[in-house]
Amino acid sequence: MTDLKEISLMAHLMRRAGFGARRHELEDYCEQGYTETVEWLLNPSPDSGMDEDIVMRYYIDIDDLRNADPTNAWWLYRMVNTKNPLEEKMALFWHGLFATAYEKVENGRATAEQIDMFRTHCLGNFRTLLLKLSRDPAMIIWLDNNTNHKGAPNENYGRELLELFAMGVGNYSEEDVKECARAFTGWTIANFNARYPWGPFPMEFEYRSEDHDDEEKTFLGETGRFNGEDIIDIVVRHPATGRFIATKLYNFFVSDDPAPEEAIQILAAEYVNSNYDIGSVMRSLLNSKHFKESFYQKVKSPAEVVASVIRLVGDYQEPKPGLIDIAYESKYMGQELLNPPTVEGWHTGKEWIDSGSLVGRVNFASDQLGDLDKEGVKDIVSRISSSVSYLTAEQLVDGCLDLVGPLVLEDKTRSTLVDKARTAGDIDLSSSGNAGTIQDRVSEMLQLIVATREFQFA
Amino acid sequence: MTLRTVDYQYDHTIGMDDFAGRAFRNLSDLVVSDDEVLFVLQRGESVHNNPSIKICTVGEEWIGEFGSYGENPGELVWPAGITLDQDQRLYITDEWNQKVLVFDTKGTFIKQWGKKGSDIGEFDCPSGITFDGEGNLLVADARNNRIQRFTTDGNHVDSFGEFGMGDGQFSMPWGVAVSRTGDIYVSDWRNDRIQKFTRNGEYLCKWGEHGQGPGQFNRPAGLCVDGDDHVYVADWHNHRVQIFDSLGNYLGELSGEATMSKWGAQLLDANPLMEGFRQTAKYPELEGRLFKPRSVKADNNGRIFIVDSCKGRLQIYKKA
Numbered sequence: 001m002t003d004l005k006e007i008s009l010m011a012h013l014m015r016r017a018g019f020g021a022r023r024h025e026l027e028d029y030c031e032q033g034y035t036e037t038v039e040w041l042l043n044p045s046p047d048s049g050m051d052e053d054i055v056m057r058y059y060i061d062i063d064d065l066r067n068a069d070p071t072n073a074w075w076l077y078r079m080v081n082t083k084n085p086l087e088e089k090m091a092l093f094w095h096g097l098f099a100t101a102y103e104k105v106e107n108g109r110a111t112a113e114q115i116d117m118f119r120t121h122c123l124g125n126f127r128t129l130l131l132k133l134s135r136d137p138a139m140i141i142w143l144d145n146n147t148n149h150k151g152a153p154n155e156n157y158g159r160e161l162l163e164l165f166a167m168g169v170g171n172y173s174e175e176d177v178k179e180c181a182r183a184f185t186g187w188t189i190a191n192f193n194a195r196y197p198w199g200p201f202p203m204e205f206e207y208r209s210e211d212h213d214d215e216e217k218t219f220l221g222e223t224g225r226f227n228g229e230d231i232i233d234i235v236v237r238h239p240a241t242g243r244f245i246a247t248k249l250y251n252f253f254v255s256d257d258p259a260p261e262e263a264i265q266i267l268a269a270e271y272v273n274s275n276y277d278i279g280s281v282m283r284s285l286l287n288s289k290h291f292k293e294s295f296y297q298k299v300k301s302p303a304e305v306v307a308s309v310i311r312l313v314g315d316y317q318e319p320k321p322g323l324i325d326i327a328y329e330s331k332y333m334g335q336e337l338l339n340p341p342t343v344e345g346w347h348t349g350k351e352w353i354d355s356g357s358l359v360g361r362v363n364f365a366s367d368q369l370g371d372l373d374k375e376g377v378k379d380i381v382s383r384i385s386s387s388v389s390y391l392t393a394e395q396l397v398d399g400c401l402d403l404v405g406p407l408v409l410e411d412k413t414r415s416t417l418v419d420k421a422r423t424a425g426d427i428d429l430s431s432s433g434n435a436g437t438i439q440d441r442v443s444e445m446l447q448l449i450v451a452t453r454e455f456q457f458a
Numbered sequence: 459m460t461l462r463t464v465d466y467q468y469d470h471t472i473g474m475d476d477f478a479g480r481a482f483r484n485l486s487d488l489v490v491s492d493d494e495v496l497f498v499l500q501r502g503e504s505v506h507n508n509p510s511i512k513i514c515t516v517g518e519e520w521i522g523e524f525g526s527y528g529e530n531p532g533e534l535v536w537p538a539g540i541t542l543d544q545d546q547r548l549y550i551t552d553e554w555n556q557k558v559l560v561f562d563t564k565g566t567f568i569k570q571w572g573k574k575g576s577d578i579g580e581f582d583c584p585s586g587i588t589f590d591g592e593g594n595l596l597v598a599d600a601r602n603n604r605i606q607r608f609t610t611d612g613n614h615v616d617s618f619g620e621f622g623m624g625d626g627q628f629s630m631p632w633g634v635a636v637s638r639t640g641d642i643y644v645s646d647w648r649n650d651r652i653q654k655f656t657r658n659g660e661y662l663c664k665w666g667e668h669g670q671g672p673g674q675f676n677r678p679a680g681l682c683v684d685g686d687d688h689v690y691v692a693d694w695h696n697h698r699v700q701i702f703d704s705l706g707n708y709l710g711e712l713s714g715e716a717t718m719s720k721w722g723a724q725l726l727d728a729n730p731l732m733e734g735f736r737q738t739a740k741y742p743e744l745e746g747r748l749f750k751p752r753s754v755k756a757d758n759n760g761r762i763f764i765v766d767s768c769k770g771r772l773q774i775y776k777k778a
Contacts, residue, residue, distance in 0.1 A: 060484040061503045064768040190740040194732050197474035197722035198769045
């Protein structure tokens with residue numbers, strides 16, 4: 001029997017390094033142990049277990065990936081069903097950091113391919129990731145590097161590479177931005193085309209040497225006839241970069257609060273010592289005291305709310321209609337995947353919540369967990385009703401809290417739920433006539449729990 | 459292109475990509491009537507978009523469309539296959555509603571049958587549909603891994619097949635076709651092969667394996683047989699249609715060579731910036747290639763109609 005502390009830690013790991021897990025999965029992970037589960041997460045299988053052929057057969061629009069909606073839906077489906085949860089979570093992290101929007105790219109397949117690239121390189125070498133990013137067609141369109149020409153540089157990509165993607169303000173000069181942009185001249189795309197009449201052409205990176213400024217440049221104190229690769233080499237080994245990545249990872253995976261200096265130093269050192277290997281940094285992070293002691297210190301992003309609730313209720317394990325509409329829910333809550341509001345990505349933490357989005361989050365989770373036809377809800381009912389023959393109000397509340405988290409509420413909130421449960425009395429499970437009662441009571445309690453403040457945190 | 463025994467000539471392309479009105483998107487199948495009218499199945503993208511049967515002529519004259527989303531009688535969610543009888547009634551499979559639905563060519567709903575299950579007459583994702591030589595319907599019951607035969611009133615006649623990789627077994631069959639001599643061909647989707655049966659469903663032969671070479675498949679979808687017993691297979695994720703004789707000997711393949719359709723040309727004429735943009739493509743030849751074709755149908759005039767699903771168009775070839 002796995003103890004509550006162990007289950008709670010594993011649930012925490014899977015909320016942060018994935019999109020949550022149901023109780024039977026948590027029990028399996030506990031069986032293999034925390035460290036081993038972290039290693040499993042850090043080493044995604046080549047087969048994410050998606051049965052892509054079946055998905056594409058039934059979702060013709062995902063087979064096509066013509067526009068944003070099916071592309072978005074496909075990503076949600078992967079979050080719900082992947083056997084590589086950290087890979088998918090890292091892709092979401094990089095998407096937030098290297099925010100690229102369909103609105104400008106207007107090519108669903110290109111945006112999907114960028115996310116695929118994140119999956120492939122998410123836990124690898126940061127230099128490789130930045131190089132792939134700099135050659136990514138969606139990014140080139142998004143930050144206008146296709147208009148960055150020799151003699152007429154466009155600084156957009158060069159500036160954001162330094163400011164938002166790798167180093168942060170204060171670690172470079174305006175002159176560095178200009179030199180960086182010059183180094184990326186000639187890095188463009190071929191086959192950029194309109195979506196009509198038959199859809200866009202497949203784009204590809206193209207290096208045009210005649211359009212590249214091959215003259216000498218001075219960048220971050222180094223001088224040479226730098227090309228984009230040289231710039232990336234200088235960036236990844238700059239001391240600011242390790243701290244920048246450490247801070248971003250900490251705020252995404254550990255806490256919305258400012259990262260303590262000690263944690264940043266540990267992660268930044270791992271970045272350098274591992275030769276810029278993100279997987280090594282993540283290993284350090286997921287095994288750290290800071291991480292293990294950070295239960296429910298992060299407001300769930302809308303994508304996390306939607307994916308984790310769908311996983312919890314066991315829906316969309318196979319193709320079925322309505323996936324796009326489920327994906328819309330994240331948009332209604334303030335996070336339209338593949339369409340971040342700006343190149344800065346989304347403002348996270350408490351900024352995810354306002355009165356409108358909170359209602360949306362609660363209503364969505366309540367609708368899902370109130371549906372007794374959902375396999376995951378049936379499982380919760382079954383687990384609660386099979387453990388005892390007589391269920392008190394306290395046991396009903398605590399059983400539900402345990403199986404949606406385990407979630408710990410403020411005493412006052414828990415007492416309110418218990419009082420509410422008491423109004424309907426205890427449940428004698430030995431009476432067959434109470435089968436429907438337990439279902440309704442659990443469903444009602446789950447709907448109340450998702451309306452608590454604590455449920456909004458991961 | 460020239461095959462060993464016959465030449466195929468690209469003829470023309472119909473359609474342009476868009477969701478509503480005179481355009482195609484998310485295409486799954488088509489059927490062509492004797493009077494040169496095409497009925498093309500299109501799926502919706504969400505509950506906000508109706509699936510529809512789009513109707514036009516072989517000459518690309520737009521006629522109209524019908525169809526509405528839902529699970530009530532006469533409504534569609536995931537239309538998959540379509541065929542037409544001699545009385546001009548359309549028979550459509552729906553992979554989500556688990557039904558065969560019957561409409562007249564004006565879109566008037568006539569009847570439907572089927573429900574989810576694995577018992578006789580029940581469905582689990584009915585896909586390809588066609589008539590046999592006796593006027594009965596054959597339905598590829600994909601996730602039940604069988605072919606079911608029905609009268610046009612929906613009465614079950616017989617079934618054959620079960621899950622497996624052996625002879626006469628299936629893994630999610632998609633397309634079903636019948637030759638003029640009554641033989642039945644099935645695209646055995648997840649086994650990446652074609653199987654051939656007698657009119658009674660007795661196994662005759664098979665061909666194909668996973669791969670990209672001649673005679674290999676990457677998930678064969680719809681298929682058809684023409685009057686010369688040539689078998690055409692929409693080799694879905696190899697982006698081509700492969701052609702075989704009735705014994706499975708490889709004859710050649712069509713990979714698409716679309717030229718601008720009438721509807722597409724009208725769009726570009728009205729939007730010169732779009733046309734200018736189009737001209738900048740580095741690989742313009744890619745525009746004409748098939749992309750994930752889901753179905754192929756032959757008519758009685760030596761024409762082959764390819765459902766170029768993810769390009770929102772139909773490519774038409776003729777036997778020379």
